[in-house]
Amino acid sequence: MADSDELQRRQFLKATGGLAAAGALAGCTDGGEETPPGELGTDTDTDTETSGDDTPAGSDDQTTLRLINESANTLDPIATVLTTESEKVAQMFDGLVGKPHGTADVTNAIAESVDVSDDGTVYTFSLRENVVAHNGDEVTADAVVYSWERLAGSSNSTSDYVLLGDLGVEHETDDEGNYVPGSLGVEAVDEYTVEVTLSSPYYAGIDIMADSSFVIVPEGIVGDIDGYDGQIAYDEFTSEPVGTGPFEFENWSPDNEASVVAFDDYYGDEPSIDRVHWQVIADPNAQFNYAMNRNVDAFPIPNAQYDPGKVTVDETDDIGRQIGTYGPLQNDETVDYLRIAGLSTSFMLFNTNNVIEPARKAVAYVMNHEELADDAYKGRQTPGYHMTPKSLWPGGPEAAEEHARENYPYGYNESDIESARQLMEEAGYSQDDPYEFEIINTPGSTNSQIAGDLRDQLSAAHIELTINTAEFSTLLDREFAGNRDSGLGSWGMAWADPMNVLALLYPPNTQTTNQEGVDAPPLVGLNWTETDASQRAREAWQTMQNNKRDTEADRQARAEAIRKLEEANWEDCALINYGYPANERFSYDWVDMPQFGQLGALGKYSDVEIDTDAQPN
Structure with a gap:
């Protein structure tokens, strides 16, 4: 068997699985652009201004929800790594359970009920009968086994680590740590009963099963795992998917538009609208002009x-x-407004091999978290000092504030340039001989403002900060290869468990591919592995992994481990958290959209209602 740490790393990072996590590490979201669950957002705001006045195709008697989206690469739910993909997948696919509006409450979907064993390791799902997929196939227990087997074993899967590592469904691995096909602890007990066995109890198990990667597809629809020839070719499935959700595929032109239409034989409540259409526009200013x-x-x-x-x-x-409400807009309209603190976190990351510890701590000293939230983000972020969002901190938001106020080593709600200067002078640097490192982000106004302010503040502390930008793919290549000194990033959580974000601080997940013996990309390129603090972080992570039950003893063990891991990161400043983005939505008053929760707006649009008399043609 492979070493346990390396095995867990492979389960996180198989194939391009690391990209889903590392994508948002490329740069901060620009204000109101949401960082979705389990994915990372980038600031791509530019000065380009274009406008469009084309309306989406569709017959006059259809009620169409009209949205803006960016380009996507796939519509296969096990292969999605981008928000643009997940939003469409959510309309076309259902799982056994779900969170249709991004709230904390898990609801039954294809499953009619679920029973959990007394020891918390066996989940028994009773399926609804007569649920049909978009191709007319009935959804049975065998379809569930097939769908989860694809998630675990398909070469196209980018989320196998969620099933095998995070949730911990029982399975076998070979000597190299690879999943053994057919060994998954998911069994069809009878035609409408599925039994899922975990290797150990996990209090957030049902929350993870509500993730979009766990949706159900028709049994044998594609032949990308052992034992299935496939009804259609994979290329056809990923570009014209066959799902189980309230809408079915209509059209997809990756760089132009996409649309879905209501599925007439949906087992649940019939969608209130006929169609959803996305216009593909990449530039945020062009998106805004299109909306105006x-x-x-x-x-x-x-x-x-x-x-x-x-x-x-x-x-x-x-x-x-x-x-x-928000308004008036530039077109004189006042629109409906919704905002909620999200389960997301924003931070500055460092490759600890490239940037010395005194310089990292100097950044922490000069960074004023409150000013960043109020100025750079115009109040659209809440200042923070932990990677763990305040709502998930042991004891709640007030306890998080108290812990940071009493323990944060670099000044709470202040910029301490003098301490930063003293630290760098003790390290041997001066005005005539400054320390130099680079920050590199995706282009964008928010990133530029934050980096520029840091450069100005650090210059008084004998640090010369060079600011550069790179496109998303280039930046990821540099980070994974260990060639990115520092940058701004954000992480959106897929379920409400601190481990979902603290995985970024588990040292084996931070090693870049230029390190000896490492051949897979990291979750984040910190190379935080060789210090006493990183060893304490490693031990704290293992404590959380070993205490995942919903008992008072396990909750206390996890709470103490969370504090230890966060404080270990404070000691070395591998990541400096500075805020929590809010989820926001702006919508015209002719559309009534369900309110979303902390996990964001990537829910289903089946109960959207539109006043077609008021909606512009």
């Missing part, structure tokens, strides 16, 4: 056009959603 021409119903607003003074909050509900 009233060509879409809901849209993002980039920081460059966002004015916090135009927000009016009429109500804050019991889970913290702020509901109100």
Whole structure:
């Protein structure tokens, strides 16, 4: 068998699985652009301004929800790594359970009920009968086994680590740590009963099973795993997928548009609208101009056009959603506004092999988290000091604030340039002989402002910061190869468990491919592995892994481990967390969209309602 740490690493990073996690490490989201669950966002705001006035194709008698999206690479749910892909997949596919509007509550979907064994390791799902997929096939227990086997064993899967590592479904591996096909602990007990066996109990197990990678497809639809010839070719499936959700595929032109239409034989409530259409526009300013021409119903607003003074909050509900209006816009419209603190975190990352510890700590000293939230993000982020979002901190947000205020080593709610200068002088640097390193991000106004402010502050602490930008793919190549000194990043969580984000601080997940014996990309390129603090982080992570039950003893063990891991990171400054992005939505008043929760807006659009008399043609 492979070494346990290396095995876990492979389960995280098989094939391109690392890209899904590392994508957002390329750069911060620009203000209101949401960082979705399990994916990382980039700031691509530019000064280019274009406009469009084309309306999406569709017959006059259809009610169409009109949205903006960016380019996507696949519509296969086990291969998606981008928000643009996940949003479409959510409409066309259902799982056994789900979170249709991004709230914490898991609801039954294809499963009619679920029973969990007393020891928390066996989940028994009873399926609804007469559920049919878009090709007319009935969805039975065998379809569930096939779908999860694809997630575990297909060469196209980018999320096998979620099933095998995070959730921990029982399975076998070979001597190199690879999954053995057919060994998955998912069994069809009878035609409508499925039994899932975990290697150990996990209190967040059902939450993980609600993730979009666990959706169900018709049995044997493609032959990319052992034992199945496939009804259609893989290329056809990924570009014209056959799903089980409330909408079925209509059209996809990756660089132009995509659309889905209501599925007449859906087992659940019939969709309230006939169609969803996405116009593909990459540039945020062009997206905004397109929205100002009233060509879409809901849209993002980039920081460059966002004015916090135009927000009016009429109500804050019991889970913290702020509901109100925003406007007037440049087209004189006032739109509906929804905001909620998300399960996302923003940070500055360092390759600890390239940037010395005093310089990393100097950045922590000069960085004022409150100013970043208020100035660079125009109040669209909440300042923070932990990778763990405040709502998930042991004891809640107030306990998180107290822990940071009393323990953060580099100054709470202040910029301490003098301490940074003293630290660098003790390390042997001066105004005449400054320390030099580079920060590299994707292009964007927010990234540029943050990097520029840091450069100015660090210059007084004998550090010369060079600012560069790179496109997303180039930046990832540099980071994975260990050639990115530092950068800004963000991570959106897929389920409400601190381990989902603290995986970035598990040292074996941070080793870049230029390190001896490493041949897979990291989750994040920190190379944080050789210090006493990193060893404490490793031990804390293992404590969390070994205490995943929903008992008071396990909760206390996890809570202490979370604090230890966060404080270990503070000691070495491998990552410096500085805030938590909010999830926001702006929509015209002729469309009524369900309110989303902390996990964001990537839910289903089946119960959207549109006033077609008011909606522009």
